[in-house]
Amino acid sequence: MGKSATVADAFTPLLRLAFGAQPPIRFEFWDGSAVQPDGDPPGTMRIRSKDALSHMVWAPGELGLGRAFVSGAVDLDGDIFGILRALQDAVPGNARLGVAGAWQAAGAARQLGALTHRPKPPPEEAPPARGRLHTRNRDAAAISHHYDVGNDFYRLVLGPSMTYSCARFAASDDDGRAAAGPTVSLEDAQHAKHDLICRKLGLGDRPGMRLLDVGCGWGSMAMHAASVYGAQVVGVTISNAQAELARKRVVEAGLADNVEIRQTDYRDLRGEQFDAISSIGMFEHVGANRAAEYFDTLRALLRPEGRLLNHAISSIGGSTIRPRSFIGRYVFPDGELLDVGEVVLAMERAGFEVRDVESLREHYALTLREWVANLESGWAQAVSLAGEGRARVWRIYMAASALGFEDGGLGLHQVLGVVPDSRGHSGLPATRRDWR
Incomplete structure (x- = not known):
């Protein structure tokens, strides 16, 4: 030059x-x-x-x-x-x-002299995956890379609710149904999301209903169902850091008699019966080739008239997070997004009657913007907790994801399925109004 x-x-x-x-x-x-x-x-x-x-x-x-x-x-x-x-x-x-x-x-x-050496990738990059896609060991490694970053870091980003999934920015009217709210905090929006799921699952139909929360994270949904609806909840996660903190939060909330947190893979669940199952932000880790096994497993755990609420990111036509993409290397190794139509079909093939599909796409964009604001306002603390590289990964990934939900490149759907009894009865209300 x-x-x-x-x-x-x-x-x-x-x-x-x-x-x-x-x-x-x-x-x-x-x-x-x-x-x-x-x-x-x-x-x-x-x-x-x-x-x-x-x-x-x-x-x-x-x-x-x-x-x-x-x-x-x-x-x-x-x-x-x-x-x-x-x-x-x-x-x-x-x-x-x-x-x-x-x-x-x-x-x-x-x-410019930029070809003289090959720089090493920053250390936050996921290690090379081993074994077949979506085996137990490979899934455990992928989950650990993303979720075992540090509970304090997640608390800073997610806020006190410790809920790592799309919130629902709606207030409640006097009848307890959702109504548009001009100013709803992130905490209130996460509460509204959990409450909507509990109502869709019919947890208020009778006291002591048994709920399985698959991919329970830090226990927020399980705690809401137990404290508000009196449910008996089993939450499962394969993240060691999540399970440890979830158990602590359950005890501190005085819910140890109502909530059990297990560190186990969903594929190892068998021989139990539940009234309802929630799966919130976990299905993205299952994979298209495992979808049938996933829904078959959950179907076998539900009693007649039992309900499943699957809350997951989707994309039109489905998409696999490529190993050489930024998201694949730094954020969600082995992640897959299914088309919501494929989700509905897989649930039906497993024996569910699909009764409701709701999109919360715009709500996830709002959620991500709140998380980015939390990260940016607490930047120095985030760097001290997880390192500057990890904080940078989260800032760029969350901001880019927010734009994806805003422009429709990404979707978020709640799909509600029920297991009909031998006479075809679902036990569900005839209209949405009755659960809202």
Whole structure:
């Protein structure tokens, strides 16, 4: 690079190739040079060292960019939602630089001395998976990577409810049914979600109903069902950190006689009968090839007229989280999202009568924005609890996911199924109004 040339000079042709004449945000480089678009951009991407370019050359696409961000070689300053939305709008998901662009990128990397070494991935990356997909051992490793990060870190991000799933931003009217609320806190929204599920499952029909909460997390749903509806609850998780804290929270809430937390795989559940089953934010870890086994297992645990509420992220046509994607390496190894139509069909094949499907897509976007706000406001503490790399992973993944729920790339559905008795009776109310 010539004496008078800057890093911005080397990058400008690449930015024009990617975005046209005007980049959607400001780009600032390690030598102090910058590319500034017209107008008032939502923020700045700071490329702090040539390692950022090295990451992107050695792992082209989102994985390399993600590694650069997690390592600190790239920073995003400003409104992270606005920055990601501007970049997404400027470069559609199916855009490619092509052969000419790849050569141009390699030339810029060579010019800036970014090809001299291959940087190591940041340590938060999941270790290489071993064994067949969705075996017990492989699932346990994937769950541990994501959930055994530190309970204090999760408490900071999720808030006091310790609920890691889509909330429902609705207030309650005098009849206990959900009604739109202009200002609903995250805690109240999580309470509303838990209460809606309890009512869909009919836990108020009689005292002492037996509930199985599959993938119980830190026990929030189990505790709500026990404390509000008097249910007898078994919660299961394969995360050691979740099980440990859930048991502690149950005891502290005075619910030890009503709630049992087990650290076990859902595939090992057998020989018991429940009145209802809730599965909230767990089905994403099951996988398409295991869906039939999953619903067959839960079906066998329900008495006649027993109900299952499956609350899960979905995507049109289904999608597998690729091993070389940022989400696959840093967030949800081996995760899979099924089309809600496939979920309904799998439940029916297992013997459930599907009685209700409800989308909470927009509510998950609101939930994620609340979590990002919690993380950003407690950034110093988050870094001290889990490390800067882990905090960076969560900030970018949650913000990007919020945009996915806002634009419909991701969905969230609650599917309610019932096991009819021998005469075809479901025991469900005839209309939604009666459970709301």
